Amino acid sequence: MAKKEYNFEEICRNITAKKFQPVYVLMGDEPFFMDRITDLLIDSVLEESERDFNQIIMYGADTDASAIINAARRFPMMSNYQLIVVREAQMVRDIELLTNYVKNPLASTVLVINYKYKNLDRRKSLAAAAEKTGVLFESKKVPDYKMPTFIISLMKQRAIDIDMKASQMLSDFLGNDLSRLNKELDKLAILLPEKGLKRITPEMIEQNIGISKEYNNFELIKALASKDILKANRIAQYFEKNPKNNPIQMTLPVLFNYFSNLLICYYTKDRSEAGLMAALGLRGNFQVKDYITGLRNYPAMKVFNLIGDIRTTDARSKGVENSSATDSDLLKELLFKILH
Helix, strand or coil: CCCCCCCHHHHHHHHHCCCCCCEEEEEECCHHHHHHHHHHHHHHCCCHHHHHHHEEEEEHHHCCHHHHHHHHCCCCCCCCCEEEEEECHHHCCCHHHHHHHHHCCCCCEEEEEEEECECCCCCCHHHHHHHHHCEEEEECCCCHHHHHHHHHHHHHHCCCEECHHHHHHHHHHHCCCHHHHHHHHHHHHHHHHHCCCCEECHHHHHHHHCCCCCCCHHHHHHHHHCCCHHHHHHHHHHHHHCCCCCCHHHHHHHHHHHHHHHHHHHCCCCCCHHHHHHHHCCCCHHHHHHHHHHHHHCCHHHHHHHHHHHHHHHHHHCCCCCCCCCHHHHHHHHHHHHHC
16 A cells, blocks of 8 residues: 655645644744644644543653653543654654554544654654555645745735735745745735735835845846846946845845756757746746847856856855945946856
8 A cells, every 4th residue: 555645735725624643743944833833733633621621732852752652652631632743853862762652543532743853763663653544745845946936825824815916025035944935925905905916016025125126136036037237237337236035145046046947948849938947947937038138148158157157156155256346336347258
């Protein structure tokens, strides 16, 4: 029998529908998804009146496998379930000793193991047991290039529409820091009805988060793709005047991602809009237009060399073979190499 693989959306749907598993082992390097699943379980498994006697929060540094098992084997009081959440479970030294319980969990207990910033060894018995009797979920970082579409899907879960450019602006500004992103989205979700709007727009991002809709990494890529020297330099000057919101460490990954993808385009047989979208894993056709423009303006060898230049600039921004150039100087130098 094939082992069941659960994704984040499916786990959340089942919890919302009150279809609980007896064991949830949540592990990986992205705490956001683990926290969301855990919070949803805390909100869903028990009624508020049932929590005093049937909800236990434990911390890995202060407990061990024996204490967790003893708590899990209790029966609920005046409730169908008891909920046990073990936070920071990566600090439970003898965690593998939970295996015998996880192999035969109590149906009336929902045991949640938060194993953050690392993974259980799948070759060992605990992970295998969790995968068989409950949910074993690996929470992974969202790659930068997938962030715009992830933001859109996150807002759809809130029944809120967001402009694709606004999504890209948030992605460029916040990277894949999902906890910070979620706070900003919470702020926008509250402001939306107050302003009588139905969707989040670039103007709303500019007014409430402090990202310029004209001078940002999204617009910089458009300027570079079309070799608009004047606009690219204006954006660089804006970044120089507003370094706190536009650090070079945010810009370089965006440039690297664009030119790396552009190089992939050169090795793609089908260079139609649909073909390039498929090759790059893009969902919105607004992004692919910059690659089509870039193919016209940058030879393959130039792109290859620019990827090396971006890597060198990144190293110099961190002090490697650089004693005097500021981040602004480094960016202007890099943009000159790109545009000439």
